[in-house]
Amino acid sequence: MTSIEPDEADIPNGVRVHLAHAYLAWLAKTYGVDLLHIKGPASDPRWQGFPASTDADVLVRPVHMPLFEQVLRSSGWQQKTEFADASAWQHAAVWHHPSWGYADLHRRWPGFGVSPDTAFERLWATRGRATVAHQQTVVPGHAEQFLVHALHEARSGHSRQSGHKLREEWDSMTAEERSGTEGLAATLEAEVGLAAFLGRLGDFRGHPEHDLWLYFSMGQDNRAREWWARLRSARNTAELVAVIASAWRVGRVAPGGALREDPRGLSYLSAQVHRLWRLLRGGGVT
Amino acid sequence: MTAYRIAPHVAWVDDEVLPRPYGPEPQVYIADLPEGRPLVLSGSSWAIWSAVARWQDPADIIAAVAAELDVPPSGELEGQVYRFLEQLADRGLLERVQGRD
Numbered sequence: 001m002t003s004i005e006p007d008e009a010d011i012p013n014g015v016r017v018h019l020a021h022a023y024l025a026w027l028a029k030t031y032g033v034d035l036l037h038i039k040g041p042a043s044d045p046r047w048q049g050f051p052a053s054t055d056a057d058v059l060v061r062p063v064h065m066p067l068f069e070q071v072l073r074s075s076g077w078q079q080k081t082e083f084a085d086a087s088a089w090q091h092a093a094v095w096h097h098p099s100w101g102y103a104d105l106h107r108r109w110p111g112f113g114v115s116p117d118t119a120f121e122r123l124w125a126t127r128g129r130a131t132v133a134h135q136q137t138v139v140p141g142h143a144e145q146f147l148v149h150a151l152h153e154a155r156s157g158h159s160r161q162s163g164h165k166l167r168e169e170w171d172s173m174t175a176e177e178r179s180g181t182e183g184l185a186a187t188l189e190a191e192v193g194l195a196a197f198l199g200r201l202g203d204f205r206g207h208p209e210h211d212l213w214l215y216f217s218m219g220q221d222n223r224a225r226e227w228w229a230r231l232r233s234a235r236n237t238a239e240l241v242a243v244i245a246s247a248w249r250v251g252r253v254a255p256g257g258a259l260r261e262d263p264r265g266l267s268y269l270s271a272q273v274h275r276l277w278r279l280l281r282g283g284g285v286t
Numbered sequence: 287m288t289a290y291r292i293a294p295h296v297a298w299v300d301d302e303v304l305p306r307p308y309g310p311e312p313q314v315y316i317a318d319l320p321e322g323r324p325l326v327l328s329g330s331s332w333a334i335w336s337a338v339a340r341w342q343d344p345a346d347i348i349a350a351v352a353a354e355l356d357v358p359p360s361g362e363l364e365g366q367v368y369r370f371l372e373q374l375a376d377r378g379l380l381e382r383v384q385g386r387d
């Protein structure tokens with residue numbers, strides 16, 4: 001009758017994600033970081049996705065992100081990707097720990113048009129609790145969780161079983177509940193993303209974000225089209241400049257997943273030549 | 287008499303959360319926050335942990351373990367359970383609390 005200390009590789013990933021959520025909750029509580037656990041085992045059981053989560057997703061209060069990154073680093077976590085590597089919204093960075101697995105730190109949620117600070121504060125105001133691995137985690141309220149999941153499904157393409165569960169939820173809502181969800185989307189400036197989830201993007205034809213949501217919701221894989229949609233979605237000069245600048249950025253993720261130094265000289269030139277070659281072949285700019 | 291309860295800083299996951307069984311028998315994964323390095327308990331040790339999750343009094347724990355393992359409560363079983371409870375308490379995974387006399 002003895003315990004066994006397993007090798008790291010022997011821990012099922014589904015178990016590891018639960019434990020990671022618990023550990024991140026402990027860290028946040030210990031160091032006074034506001035964060036919300038999203039998706040996976042922290043979410044409403046009806047919407048827990050298929051396939052199961054492979055990492056622990058958390059949305060961190062933007063002003064607390066530097067502190068939390070420092071805490072993770074000092075706790076043995078290693079950053080694997082940068083925010084700029086994440087997506088058209090540059091919204092998340094991946095971290096890894098040998099014991100706890102992967103965590104996806106979000107500084108913003110794709111689809112919310114209000115500032116990340118405003119969006120987080122709105123979600124925080126109606127937060128609830130969920131028990132994961134017998135530890136308390138802080139999660140968005142029910143309506144807020146639905147919107148978060150809907151936006152995620154909208155940019156993942158309409159192919160996942162978890163999306164079907166969400167659509168069943170929408171179909172079962174009363175008119176008042178749907179109105180409440182649409183009001184929440186309006187408050188967070190997430191109407192276009194919600195429309196993409198509901199298959200109503202036509203209602204937003206001409207909206208700057210229309211093409212970007214159409215691209216992702218259709219599960220397309222043409223990088224040139226993606227970049228054009230990103231350019232069109234820029235709401236001001238600063239965002240336009242940021243999109244253009246990111247087009248020339250070479251990621252720091254090396255083969256094997258470690259972060260490397262910013263590529264310079266021949267490395268940078270080589271990466272850009274590779275991108276141009278892909279673009280000419282129809283793959284677009286990565 | 288000493289009673290036992292799971293320490294509040296312990297995260298634990300029964301493998302029933304997985305969509306399919308991972309092994310031939312139930313397992314529970316336990317991690318001391320923030321130490322990490324999860325342990326896995328299976329078989330009779332899983333049964334003891336499951337019992338502690340529901341009961342604090344050793345007599346209740348032993349009865350639950352005996353029922354789970356489908357064996358009669360015996361002095362030998364009682365000794366094994368106590369030793370394992372103490373082992374887990376020494377590791378900080380369980381707390382010793384004042385039970386009823």
